[in-house]
Amino acid sequence: MRLLRIVPDDTKFDFMRFRRISFPISGILSVLAIVAYFTLGLNFGIDFIGGTLIEVQSRTGPADLARMRATLNALNLGDVQLQQFGAPTDVLIRIPQQPGGEGAQQEAVAKVRNALGAEVDYRRVEVVGPRVSGELLTYGIIGLMLAIVGILIYLWFRFEWQFALGAMIANVHDLVMTIGFMSLTQLDFDLSTIAALLTILGYSLNDTVVIYDRIREMLRRYKRLPMHELLNISVNATLSRSIITHVTVTLALLSLLIFGGPVIFSFTAAMTFGAVLVGAYTSIFIASPLLIYLGVGEGRETAAEEPEPSPADATRAQAKR
Amino acid sequence: MLNISRWRAIAILLTTVFVSLCGFPNFLSEQTLQSLPKWAQRHIVLGLDLQGGSHILLEVDSNAVRKEKIETLRDDVRRVVRENRLGSPAAVVVRGDSVEFRVREGGNVQLALSKLRELAQPLGGLLSATGQRSLDVVDVGGGVIRLTPTQPAIVERIRQSVEQSIQIVERRVNELGTVEPTIQRQGVDRILVQVPGLQDPSRLKELLGKTAKLTFRLVDQTVSPEQALQGRLPPDSELLRGSKAENNQPYVIEKRVMVSGEDLTDAQPGFDQRTGEPIVTFRFNNNGARRFAQVTQENVGKPFAIVLDNEVISAPVIREPILGGSGQISGSFTVQQANDLAILLRAGALPAPLTIIEERTVGPGLGQDSIEAGIRASWIGSLMVALFMFLTYGLFGLFANIAVAINVVMILGVLSLFNATLTLPGIAGIVLTVGMAVDSNVLIYERVREEVRGGRSAISSLDAGFSRALATILDSNITTFIAAAVLFFIGSGPVRGFALTLGIGILTTVFTAFTLTRLMVASWYRYWRPRTVPI
Numbered sequence: 001m002r003l004l005r006i007v008p009d010d011t012k013f014d015f016m017r018f019r020r021i022s023f024p025i026s027g028i029l030s031v032l033a034i035v036a037y038f039t040l041g042l043n044f045g046i047d048f049i050g051g052t053l054i055e056v057q058s059r060t061g062p063a064d065l066a067r068m069r070a071t072l073n074a075l076n077l078g079d080v081q082l083q084q085f086g087a088p089t090d091v092l093i094r095i096p097q098q099p100g101g102e103g104a105q106q107e108a109v110a111k112v113r114n115a116l117g118a119e120v121d122y123r124r125v126e127v128v129g130p131r132v133s134g135e136l137l138t139y140g141i142i143g144l145m146l147a148i149v150g151i152l153i154y155l156w157f158r159f160e161w162q163f164a165l166g167a168m169i170a171n172v173h174d175l176v177m178t179i180g181f182m183s184l185t186q187l188d189f190d191l192s193t194i195a196a197l198l199t200i201l202g203y204s205l206n207d208t209v210v211i212y213d214r215i216r217e218m219l220r221r222y223k224r225l226p227m228h229e230l231l232n233i234s235v236n237a238t239l240s241r242s243i244i245t246h247v248t249v250t251l252a253l254l255s256l257l258i259f260g261g262p263v264i265f266s267f268t269a270a271m272t273f274g275a276v277l278v279g280a281y282t283s284i285f286i287a288s289p290l291l292i293y294l295g296v297g298e299g300r301e302t303a304a305e306e307p308e309p310s311p312a313d314a315t316r317a318q319a320k321r
Numbered sequence: 322m323l324n325i326s327r328w329r330a331i332a333i334l335l336t337t338v339f340v341s342l343c344g345f346p347n348f349l350s351e352q353t354l355q356s357l358p359k360w361a362q363r364h365i366v367l368g369l370d371l372q373g374g375s376h377i378l379l380e381v382d383s384n385a386v387r388k389e390k391i392e393t394l395r396d397d398v399r400r401v402v403r404e405n406r407l408g409s410p411a412a413v414v415v416r417g418d419s420v421e422f423r424v425r426e427g428g429n430v431q432l433a434l435s436k437l438r439e440l441a442q443p444l445g446g447l448l449s450a451t452g453q454r455s456l457d458v459v460d461v462g463g464g465v466i467r468l469t470p471t472q473p474a475i476v477e478r479i480r481q482s483v484e485q486s487i488q489i490v491e492r493r494v495n496e497l498g499t500v501e502p503t504i505q506r507q508g509v510d511r512i513l514v515q516v517p518g519l520q521d522p523s524r525l526k527e528l529l530g531k532t533a534k535l536t537f538r539l540v541d542q543t544v545s546p547e548q549a550l551q552g553r554l555p556p557d558s559e560l561l562r563g564s565k566a567e568n569n570q571p572y573v574i575e576k577r578v579m580v581s582g583e584d585l586t587d588a589q590p591g592f593d594q595r596t597g598e599p600i601v602t603f604r605f606n607n608n609g610a611r612r613f614a615q616v617t618q619e620n621v622g623k624p625f626a627i628v629l630d631n632e633v634i635s636a637p638v639i640r641e642p643i644l645g646g647s648g649q650i651s652g653s654f655t656v657q658q659a660n661d662l663a664i665l666l667r668a669g670a671l672p673a674p675l676t677i678i679e680e681r682t683v684g685p686g687l688g689q690d691s692i693e694a695g696i697r698a699s700w701i702g703s704l705m706v707a708l709f710m711f712l713t714y715g716l717f718g719l720f721a722n723i724a725v726a727i728n729v730v731m732i733l734g735v736l737s738l739f740n741a742t743l744t745l746p747g748i749a750g751i752v753l754t755v756g757m758a759v760d761s762n763v764l765i766y767e768r769v770r771e772e773v774r775g776g777r778s779a780i781s782s783l784d785a786g787f788s789r790a791l792a793t794i795l796d797s798n799i800t801t802f803i804a805a806a807v808l809f810f811i812g813s814g815p816v817r818g819f820a821l822t823l824g825i826g827i828l829t830t831v832f833t834a835f836t837l838t839r840l841m842v843a844s845w846y847r848y849w850r851p852r853t854v855p856i
Binding site for chain 2: 003004006009010055057102105106109110121122123124125126127128129131132139140142143146147150151154155158191192194195198199201202203205206207209210213214217237238240241244245247248249250251252253254255256259260261263264267268271
């Protein structure tokens with residue numbers, strides 16, 4: 001059987017030169033993402049701003065959105081939003097946070113239940129009071145910070161600080177892009193989006209670490225190779241792996257996106273965008289070329305003259321075993 | 322790298338088989354599962370988002386606890402003042418978070434101070450060595466003594482209230498007769514109630530929202546409700562409203578409690594024999610029965626009120642002394658209301674009101690849809706990944722697919738071992754693991770391809786491929802694992818389920834990469850002794 005070769009053997013793309021295009025592109029896109037965030041804003045779900053979300057299913061064929069909207073607007077609950085959700089019978093109702101503390105939210109739900117009566121099935125009711133929503137947002141932000149710091153510390157231990165810094169810049173780049181994406185698409189930004197962001201972080205780093213690992217190995221083995229060339233060789237050597245892994249992860253995520261149902265749609269959408277589109281690009285075009293600027297590998301010639309057995313010998317010795 | 326000793330191979334296989342078998346109970350029927358010994362019953366619990374049900378987060382009103390503590394303190398101080406003739410009880414007032422007592426002109430401040438200091442209790446029982454006391458009693462000058470409950474004392478009181486509340490909530494929820502409700506404390510002053518399979522949580526919320534403080538008190542007949550509304554309310558009485566069914570009619574009720582709900586031993590719903598109206602019958606304990614008998618004897622012909630959470634349920638006239646220690650409450654109830662009131666009275670009153678601060682209810686229909694969507698996405702995703710791996714790596718792709726399949730089985734096994742909860746995002750985590758787990762194989766295989774291109778022999782390429790790739794696999798997975806761990810600790814509910822499967826998935830991925838894939842490739846090599854690697 002002839003096996004599939006997505007990437008031909010021994011590619012020799014000059015990825016490092018591409019940084020003259022990729023850095024400005026990323027710069028512009030990051031600015032656009034930030035602009036999108038400040039102009040369009042994120043479509044915060046009830047997890048973070050409180051309020052009520054009710055998913056109903058009409059028992060009598062497709063739901064009559066207009067009539068339902070009229071019924072609910074008559075309740076004076078503020079800006080009630082209705083949206084068809086998945087099947088034509090299903091409607092998602094969003095009720096903003098009601099003034100008057102925790103109890104008022106529950107009263108709003110009771111009113112809606114009364115108004116819609118028995119013509120619908122209640123598939124999901126989520127009520128998040130003002131206190132909980134505030135805490136969830138705080139925990140979400142703290143969690144993201146903790147994860148970034150934790151990963152940084154790990155990378156610092158395993159690599160040199162330049163690698164950790166490069167990975168962090170690449171990371172922030174991914175997060176900024178994804179937040180821009182969420183602002184543009186106005187997909188729900190809720191607790192599961194934080195989960196998606198954390199996964200993107202882990203996944204994008206996973207990719208970066210694989211390339212960094214190779215760069216480190218090359219640094220030990222080829223003491224006199226120019227940095228530019230060394231980085232190119234490393235990225236090219238791992239290119240096939242990067243692409244194959246991205247294909248498998250994309251297949252898994254697409255299947256979730258298409259077949260996983262509407263409940264986790266915004267979660268998988270954020271993850272697909274961040275992990276597949278941005279993550280793949282970042283590790284090759286941002287994280288690796290960054291190392292040139294961060295001064296990795298400077299002063300290697302002196303290191304080579306040290307009398308100690310070089311790590312490269314150790315690797316070779318290990319390979320022979 | 323490819324030399325795996327016989328014992329090691331056996332150990333690897335045994336571990337794999339054991340962990341995989343842990344997932345077995347999930348495929349048994351409920352009945353078969355029940356008949357197994359306890360240790361074999363461990364299985365995955367479906368999250369509320371999959372099986373449907375209610376998640377309700379309650380908060381104990383700590384301000385009410387604080388307020389009550391201050392009021393109790395005021396009553397205690399008044400008692401001490403009265404008993405020791407230190408002054409007028411009216412000179413004891415609540416001021417902010419303290420109680421103040423103004424000693425009368427020329428009174429003995431030192432004596433008052435020492436008597437009031439007796440109210441302060443050491444905290445934490447006899448064994449506590451902290452020496453902290455429940456009260457700060459200070460002379461603030463001008464003959465005023467200020468008593469302030471200490472912070473630890475208040476925290477302790479709140480803790481007790483939450484404990485009591487949990488017990489009472491448990492009793493109330495259990496009365497609903499649902500399967501396996503869980504009630505647990507969360508944080509300092511919160512209670513999480515999770516009830517699977519509940520379609521409409523209205524009744525549950527109704528039951529949880531009531532404090533259910535029941536009191537029997539006399540109706541104050543010295544003033545009419547109308548006069549009281551105009552402000553002529555006697556100091557020992559209060560104005561309370563009747564139930565909605567009675568158009569919130571006002572009543573003037575004495576503050577003094579004749580008998581309270583604490584003295585009830587039983588309450589049952591029933592029907593009035595004459596009118597056929599739903600009622601609640603109750604029975605007092607000895608203490609309550611004696612007091613009730615005494616009061617009713619002394620007040621024949623006068624009305625008394627049955628008050629629940631500051632709402633007058635009914636105010637019947639005492640026709641004759643009630644000596645038997647039992648009675649009935651009628652108040653234009655529906656059957657459901659009578660039932661619920663009986664439940665509330667049996668379960669007892671909450672020490673402080675509970676507020677619902679978060680509710681997430683999923684109906685069984687959506688849960689079922691989510692399970693189906695999740696399973697469909699898992700199969701399609703896995704099959705596509707498997708097909709792609711086979712097309713890319715042929716035989717080695719099959720090895721990778723076997724490793725991933727075992728990986729998923731092991732994830733289910735580990736989840737079962739911990740009786741963990743599987744949520745819809747959790748299923749997403751498994752699908753994502755499938756996509757990412759093959760990465761470890763890809764890393765190894767690509768490295769082997771490289772070594773083959775470098776001109777090495779089959780065995781040497783495989784060997785180098787494995788040994789170089791494994792370090793990378795470890796590094797790259799630890800980063801994702803850190804993210805998953807953080808997510809597990811900050812997340813709750815469905816999101817936590819995602820972190821859990823993702824984290825376990827990473828562990829099993831690393832395990833299979835280091836052991837099973839190696840074992841498979843090694844066995845294949847030993848059997849065929851190929852000259853080239855078909856990769």
